[in-house]
Amino acid sequence: MAFKIYTKTGDKGSTSLIGGVRVPKNHIRIESYGTVDELNSQLGLVRDLCPREDVSEWLREVQDRLFTLGSELATAPDKTIRMKLPDLHDSDISWLEQRMDAMNESLPEMRSFILPGGNASGSACHVARCICRRAERICVGMESAGEVVPEFAIRYLNRLSDFLFVLARYITHQAGGEDLPWRARV
Numbered sequence: 001m002a003f004k005i006y007t008k009t010g011d012k013g014s015t016s017l018i019g020g021v022r023v024p025k026n027h028i029r030i031e032s033y034g035t036v037d038e039l040n041s042q043l044g045l046v047r048d049l050c051p052r053e054d055v056s057e058w059l060r061e062v063q064d065r066l067f068t069l070g071s072e073l074a075t076a077p078d079k080t081i082r083m084k085l086p087d088l089h090d091s092d093i094s095w096l097e098q099r100m101d102a103m104n105e106s107l108p109e110m111r112s113f114i115l116p117g118g119n120a121s122g123s124a125c126h127v128a129r130c131i132c133r134r135a136e137r138i139c140v141g142m143e144s145a146g147e148v149v150p151e152f153a154i155r156y157l158n159r160l161s162d163f164l165f166v167l168a169r170y171i172t173h174q175a176g177g178e179d180l181p182w183r184a185r186v
Contacts, residue, residue: 018071019079028142033073035135040066042128049121050171058099058167062160065092069153073139077148088152096156096163103170110169113182118172125168132161 009015014022015030023030040063047059068086075081116126136157143149169179 017076017079018074018083018085019076019081021076021079028138028145028147029073032135032138032142033070035131035138036066036070036073039128039131039135040070042124042131046121046124046128046171049124052171052174055121055167055171061095062163065156069150069156072150072153088150088156090152093152093156093159096159100163100166103166107166107169107173108179110179111181114169115180115182116168117180118168118177119175122168122172122175122177125164125171129161129164129168132157132164136161 010025013025015025016022017029043059043063043066047056047063050056065088068088071085072087075085117123136154139149139153139157143154172179
């Protein structure tokens with residue numbers, strides 16, 4: 001028999017964290033890993049829209065790290081769990097920085113703020129950047145509220161949003177597009 005995806009245990013508005021602790025579905029911890037999941041799904045769309053193999057490989061790596069982060073955020077902080085979960089490391093942040101540095105070498109210098117756009121995959125990447133920033137804000141809010149936040153979560157999300165900004169520009173430029181400079185009305 002196939003595994004059933006529905007359990008009916010959440011029908012009254014609560015869910016379980018890894019470790020068995022039940023919380024309301026609007027708990028900030030659920031919001032945090034739900035937003036990371038939304039980001040991961042958006043990156044899948046970017047991969048589907050962008051024909052570049054390098055971008056696909058990079059985003060596949062990021063998606064893997066987001067599953068790691070999501071599992072850390074979904075774990076009840078006060079419970080000892082038996083399963084071994086992966087975690088984030090300094091090297092994951094360095095990896096993002098190295099890719100940004102390499103992409104920046106092929107991009108024109110930015111002389112103003114830019115408007116999101118340029119092509120479908122670049123625009124989808126800008127949406128991912130915004131979702132990433134929201135995930136970061138939620139994690140900062142968790143920390144401010146006294147919730148346990150994984151050690152590298154905020155740093156990783158901060159650097160990832162920078163990476164996604166550079167990647168959006170890279171995707172657009174590699175497709176022959178240009179940055180759309182923002183011109184403030186005077």
